[in-house]
Amino acid sequence: MVRGGEKQATAKAEETRERIVDAALKLFRDQGFDQTTMRDIAAEADVATGAAYYYFRSKEELVMAFYVRTVEEARTLLPPAMARSNDLGKRLRAIIDFKLGQFAEHRRLLIGLARIGIDPDHPLSPFGNETRSIRDEGIAEFEAALHGSNVRVPKDLQADLPRLLWLYQMGVILFWIFDSSPKQARTRTLLDGTLDLIVRLIRLSSLPLMGPLRRRLLQTIQAVTI
Amino acid sequence: MVRGGEKQATAKAEETRERIVDAALKLFRDQGFDQTTMRDIAAEADVATGAAYYYFRSKEELVMAFYVRTVEEARTLLPPAMARSNDLGKRLRAIIDFKLGQFAEHRRLLIGLARIGIDPDHPLSPFGNETRSIRDEGIAEFEAALHGSNVRVPKDLQADLPRLLWLYQMGVILFWIFDSSPKQARTRTLLDGTLDLIVRLIRLSSLPLMGPLRRRLLQTIQAVTI
DNA sequence: GCCTTAAATTGAACATGTTCAGAAATGCGA
DNA sequence: TCGCATTTCTGAACATGTTCAATTTAAGGC
Numbered sequence: 001m002v003r004g005g006e007k008q009a010t011a012k013a014e015e016t017r018e019r020i021v022d023a024a025l026k027l028f029r030d031q032g033f034d035q036t037t038m039r040d041i042a043a044e045a046d047v048a049t050g051a052a053y054y055y056f057r058s059k060e061e062l063v064m065a066f067y068v069r070t071v072e073e074a075r076t077l078l079p080p081a082m083a084r085s086n087d088l089g090k091r092l093r094a095i096i097d098f099k100l101g102q103f104a105e106h107r108r109l110l111i112g113l114a115r116i117g118i119d120p121d122h123p124l125s126p127f128g129n130e131t132r133s134i135r136d137e138g139i140a141e142f143e144a145a146l147h148g149s150n151v152r153v154p155k156d157l158q159a160d161l162p163r164l165l166w167l168y169q170m171g172v173i174l175f176w177i178f179d180s181s182p183k184q185a186r187t188r189t190l191l192d193g194t195l196d197l198i199v200r201l202i203r204l205s206s207l208p209l210m211g212p213l214r215r216r217l218l219q220t221i222q223a224v225t226i
Numbered sequence: 227m228v229r230g231g232e233k234q235a236t237a238k239a240e241e242t243r244e245r246i247v248d249a250a251l252k253l254f255r256d257q258g259f260d261q262t263t264m265r266d267i268a269a270e271a272d273v274a275t276g277a278a279y280y281y282f283r284s285k286e287e288l289v290m291a292f293y294v295r296t297v298e299e300a301r302t303l304l305p306p307a308m309a310r311s312n313d314l315g316k317r318l319r320a321i322i323d324f325k326l327g328q329f330a331e332h333r334r335l336l337i338g339l340a341r342i343g344i345d346p347d348h349p350l351s352p353f354g355n356e357t358r359s360i361r362d363e364g365i366a367e368f369e370a371a372l373h374g375s376n377v378r379v380p381k382d383l384q385a386d387l388p389r390l391l392w393l394y395q396m397g398v399i400l401f402w403i404f405d406s407s408p409k410q411a412r413t414r415t416l417l418d419g420t421l422d423l424i425v426r427l428i429r430l431s432s433l434p435l436m437g438p439l440r441r442r443l444l445q446t447i448q449a450v451t452i
Numbered sequence: 453g454c455c456t457t458a459a460a461t462t463g464a465a466c467a468t469g470t471t472c473a474g475a476a477a478t479g480c481g482a
Numbered sequence: 483t484c485g486c487a488t489t490t491c492t493g494a495a496c497a498t499g500t501t502c503a504a505t506t507t508a509a510g511g512c
Contacts, residue, residue, distance in 0.1 A: 193446025
């Protein structure tokens with residue numbers, strides 16, 4: 001049994017696994033998630049139908065495999081991109097632009113992921129237990145963006161702000177999946193309009209006057225999130 | 227052919243249709259959306275499997291039928307509930323509480339609706355064309371809440387604010403579907419924490435100082451929404 | 453009452469995600 | 483190299499959403 005990585009796979013198995021992901025990604029990209037059948041994928045990867053289920057629990061998990069790939073890519077490529085400026089707005093934008101760039105070719109594919117996300121009972125829900133490490137890595141990206149930036153973050157915000165920004169990013173990505181405007185121009189507009197506002201809000205939140213309001217908001221956020 | 231209402235159905239057909247919805251709702255409630263098969267539903271309604279597809283295009287459309295029922299119920303019950311106060315916060319709360327009350331028994335069922343919602347290509351997406359009239363009715367509820375309230379809304383906000391509040395409501399409902407805390411207590415906390423804030427924001431937005439910021443936000447919102 | 457047309461209904465067939473019992477391949481100690 | 487355990491893979495079977503050709507039922511005019 002392979003699958004979670006509980007047992008380390010042989011080189012050959014690893015190669016088969018990759019072949020299945022590659023086949024799936026190619027077909028997803030060319031004909032969309034729903035239009036691609038598991039039989040198609042297996043045929044494209046030159047394995048039997050059931051083989052895919054030896055490596056992946058479901059069709060959606062193949063999308064998740066793609067997502068994991070992008071996270072790994074981000075791990076090496078994001079830090080240098082971030083180092084280019086210490087302006088918080090630019091740093092946040094760098095993260096989100098990078099992600100959207102990674103997804104660009106596979107926009108329709110993310111519908112498969114979104115469907116997972118919407119189902120709180122699904123093991124692969126982005127808010128669930130099984131995806132914690134991926135999620136934590138995503139949140140850490142925003143922590144890093146804040147850390148090296150030119151914006152001071154009030155102490156009591158420091159613990160929650162990265163997660164809030166990550167949540168914002170998830171919202172943007174969701175919007176982007178929906179966005180049928182040419183080249184997803186509306187998403188760019190959304191980013192232009194809101195990112196700058198967020199940075200300004202973070203800046204304002206440091207003002208002493210804002211203490212009570214900030215605490216009130218934080219309290220709500222903490223009470224609401226798990 | 228029935229289905230959209232293109233042809234008016236006979237009384238008997240209408241009765242069959244209702245029987246199918248009732249059967250579906252009963253089974254959805256008792257055993258969940260995914261665990262209920264179309265064969266189960268047909269059997270419970272004493273019709274053949276295919277009959278359900280004479281009236282509904284898909285399993286999800288049965289959930290939509292439930293949703294339409296709640297909208298119709300709201301049409302008669304919401305106005306009186308709203309008339310009880312002209313405090314905007316209370317009026318908004320009345321709408322949302324009423325909806326959550328309607329859904330309470332069928333929380334798991336809404337996952338089926340959420341899956342539709344997340345797929346921008348689905349004909350029944352809450353942002354799509356086919357659901358316009360339902361959506362407009364929902365937005366109108368918030369328009370009414372604003373109209374008879376004690377809060378003055380700046381002119382340039384009046385066109386968009388109801389839709390924004392409706393969007394907020396959708397977000398709350400989505401959160402509520404996810405909310406696994408006992409009796410969905412976290413959703414109540416979220417409402418307590420954010421509704422009051424929203425009302426205060428609307429109030430603040432009238433201040434002359436807020437003009438530029440308000441215009442900037444509005445511009446973004448208008449550029450971003452369809 | 454009979455005929456014609458449309459509406460309503462049937463149930464088998466189909467498509468596709470998923471499972472599973474077993475076959476083949478592989479690795480490994482003796 | 484042989485035997486055995488484990489991993490990898492197979493393809494048929496299954497479950498379930500959906501479609502569809504065919505049948506039954508109902509409505510309306512004559």
